[in-house]
Amino acid sequence: MGNTSLNLALLIIFHFSMPTFSMKLTTILTDQSALLALKDHVIHDPENVLTTNWSASSPVCNWFGVSCGSKHRRVTALDLTGLGLVGTLPPHLGNLSFLSLLYVSNNCFYGGLPVQLSNLRRLKYLSFGNNSFSREIPLWLGSLTELRTLFLYQNNFKGVIPFSLGYLSKLEILSLYENQVSGSIPSSIFNISSLQKIDLSDNMLSGSIPSVPRALLSLELIDFSSNNLSGHIPKDMVDHLPNLKELSLSLNLLSGRIPASLFKCKELQLLSLVYNQMEGSLPIEIGNLSMLQYIYIGRNHFEGIIPPEIGNLKNLELLNLDLNNIAGSIPPQVFNISTLSVISLDTNRLSGHLPSNMGLFLPNLEELYLGANYFVGSIPMYISNASQLTLLDMSNNYFSGSIPDNLGNLRNLKLLTVENNILENFLFGSNPFISSELPRVVGNLSSSLEVFSAYSCNIRGSIPSEIGNLSHLINIELGGNQLIGQIPTTIRGLEELQSLSLVYNKLEGSIPSELCHLNKLAFLFLTNNELSEPIPACLGDLTSLRQLFLDSNMFSSSIPSTLTRLNYLLILYLSSNSLSGPLPVDIGKWKVLTSLDLSNNQFSGDIPTGVADLKDLTHFSLSNNRIIGSIPEYFDKLLSLEFLDLSRNNLSGEIPKSLKKLSYLKYFNVSFNRLEGEIPKGGSFGNYTIESFKGNEALCGATRLHLLSTTGREHLKFKNCALSILQVGLECSAELPNERLHMEEVVTKLKKIKVKLLRDMRRVR
Template sequence: MGNTFLNLALLIIFHFSMPTFSMKLTTILTDQSALLALKDHVIHDPENVLTTNWSTSAPVCNWFGVSCGSKHRRVTALDLTGLGLVGTLPPHLGNLSFLSLLYVTNNSFYGGLPVQLSNLRRLKYLSFGNNSFSGEIPSWLGSLTELRTLFLYQNNFKGVMPFSLAYLSKLEVLYLFENQVSGSIPSTIFNISSLQEIDLSYNMLSGSIPSVPRDLLLLEVIDFTTNNLTGHIPKDMFDHLPNLKGLHWSLNLLSGRIPASLFKCKELQVLSLAFNQMEGSLPIEIGNFSQLQDIYIGRNHFEGEIPKQFVNLTLLRLFDCSHGNFTGIIPHEIGNLNNLNWLNLAFNNIAGSIPPQLFNISTLRMISLDTNQLSGHLPSNMEELYLDFNHLADSIPMYISNASQLTLLDVSSNYFSGSIPDNLGNLRNLKILNLASNNLTSSGMSFLFSLTNCRVLEKFLFHSNPFISGELPRVVGNLSSSLEEFSASSCNIRGSIPNEIGNLSHLINIELGGNKLIGQVPTTIGGLEEL
């Protein structure tokens, strides 16, 4: 009797243990089946990773790009980044119920996102970035409430941003840049208190920028660059963003003034509002941004003087307020900006002398001061120097040839006089040289002999210097083989055009009009196929 009960107990235990073992085995096979379905949907595997590695002869957890949890031995991560795969995503991936990370970044997957992926409720990190996915951004993404990062960037998604994204209460990073998303930005997107970065740049979004209704203490970057956003920036926009570091809103249609609340963002490092329709003056409080490194506010309707307080921004690397209506002078204290690398004040109404302290900044590589009313002298430590359309006078100094890193020099449309230096050939990295529209002279155009040492020179313009005169020397044919543009019109040049000019095989444009040339056009010019 006792043996009967014992056998019955063992039979019951065995009966109930079988489904448990079977279910576990089935679940493992389900993961494997889902991945094999993905393999079948890949039509091109250039590195043969899936072809050679994803095989039933090896455990799923050992497959390339697959990670499993130590407890349940279920697939928890799938990372196929950068394999060049071409294909579609099968609905079977929705069966990977333990998946917390899914990365198929930097491939060529196309088509829509299968709705079955909404079953992956454990997902924390999801990246479809840099593929060719299309269709609308699915609203079911809002059901993946464990998501920390959502990368949909650089695809072909269209339609509007679903309001359901606001349900992702744990989301930290949202990248939707470089798609074709239209419509307005959901007003609820700033309800996500965990948000750290949001990048919606390079889309077709319209409407106004939504206000921020609550403190977002973690939000550091907002990038809405290159959209069609309109209207004024909400006045209280920045009351709740104390740790904002990057504000990237260039290339939109924003109007109005910079709100005073912006200056509460003491951690701001990048301020990018260029190519909008902003107006008003630049507030003096800009000098309080002790962490600010880059300022892009050009191509707006700002006016008034550039606040002197901007020289307090000792971490500043880039300052671009070009194409505005700024007036006043460049303060001498600009020399305090010891980290400045790029300065663009072009196309304003700035007057006075260029402070010599500016050229003592050893980190400075590009200065664009063209189309202002400036006077002063040339520096010798730049890589790119734009000083055209100003009131610069005197001669071009010989020491300019000490600027060994100079790649671009534009001093056109000024009042320079005297001889063109014969040592410009020391600028071996020079690609663009524009001396046009001045009062420069040269004895026998001797400067051309030196410039034959500039072997990467692509554009050389010295037209509209009527006092140069002389004949065009044969050495012109020894200029850089990379030369694409040569402009010497209206320079009072005499004599004939040398045959050697036909040696400039990459020439696209040549201008010699308005001179006193005689003879025929050399037949060698007919061999310039790109002309």
């Protein structure tokens, strides 16, 4: 009550003080000065509209975006929508005392709103939407009592919604969506009897939804979605909104049940409650909302059954109940609503058989989601009568029998997934009784098909060449089967293909050059097959590639230098092949690479300096190759590195102490090389175990790892020296004189032993 009184007092001050500044005699010259001030505050005018058109030498009423009244010839409207202007609003705009419309939406104005705008007492239409205004929504907006529309959407306003907005008794539309306002929704908003639409979505509002104390006969739209509102939907809120058409409260923290009074809103066309924590069953009264077109109540905790009364909603176009705990069977009445275009019931506890005539009365159905439920029986054959279907998901159920052949009649079908059922013929995904081959008729499926998924179906045989007929395919998933033979050359016909996965099969032969013509291919997964021969150089032409997995095959020869053309490559796995030769010298061209696995091959030579340019690299494995040389100092530039495995190579020299800079390095392995010197201390090296360093006889330090200390190394050097001297002695005492060393040879060998000992001792210390 105290805040309300304070707000009212401040408004009274505004009301009686601000007019004193505008009671001066004003003329069209006053308006001209105000607009020229606005022009001066614009720092960028990409269309040169104000620059070329707004001039003191021409009448103000002829300026672009300016309208004047016929009686007083004063500026009554200023509309600068969508000109891309950058700048701030000057206080001089408060002198446009006859202004009733101010539109500056869809520009790049920034800063706050000048308080002088409170002088514009004739203002009816105000739009500051889609700019970069910031600071708090000013309290004085509540003094513009003639306002009909207030658009502040898509800005950076912060703070709370002023209670004073409730004093705008003639306001019809209030739009504040996509800002950063917080706090609670002021209850005063629902005192505005003229209000038609209120949109406060995509903010940071919290608290409960305020009650509606009296009937608001004009209110048609409420959108409070994407906030942090909590509590129940107030019963009296919907009690007093008989003409409400859209209610969107999705993406909040609301709980409780749907109030029964909601079903008094006979004009309701859209109900959106998705992503909340609501519970209870769906009231049968929902069937009374005969105007409903869109029901979004998925991703809550609703339970019970789908009321058959939903079949009364003859205008329903979308039914979304997914990710709830709804049980029972689907009422057959649902499939008689001919206006439906989307049915989404996946991830519930629905069970039973689908009606045999499902599809006969759904001429407009485009998307049907029934996945992750407990349906049994066969897939109805009449589903093919829903000729507009583009997406059909019946996965993760207990469907049995065959997939209807006439699904091939669905010429608009883009996605069909029935994986994880107990179906008995070839098609689509993790059906344990499927063990046949892909038939050639697969090429007769809808040419609109975009996703072909048959992962882990125990499919045998080869990939039919007819698959190349599916010219609109975007994604092929045939991994985890028992496919044999070669990748068909007809794959060249899949010009829209973006992802190809054939992992964990028994494919053989080479990668066909025809695959290199798939210019949109971004993901190529061929892991764990029996593919052989050199990696084709033409793969370097697939410049859209983001991920390339060729690991666990039998590829030979070297990495084609052309692969470094793949400038957008993020992941490259070539491990467990028979690749050899040096690493590409221009490896640094893979500048966005995050993961590189070349382990278990026969690569040789040094680690190329270009690795230093792989600044985004997080995973790098070269283990089990024939790499020589030292660990490069420049590895310390790979600051994102989390995994580095250089084990089982022929690396020599010391471990660079600069690697301590790699603060994200969780896994480090240099075991079984020829490294020497002291293991670095500090940084991540305090976390590694002996497994990271074993098999390097000349490494020392890190007593916690039980490697040799410096003293122990000195002892080892002396021992090796003594053994060398003993060897000379044995050669001097050979039985036959002609086999004994000459004195000059003895001196030479002893000098070499001395030099080596002194050099080794310096290294140890």
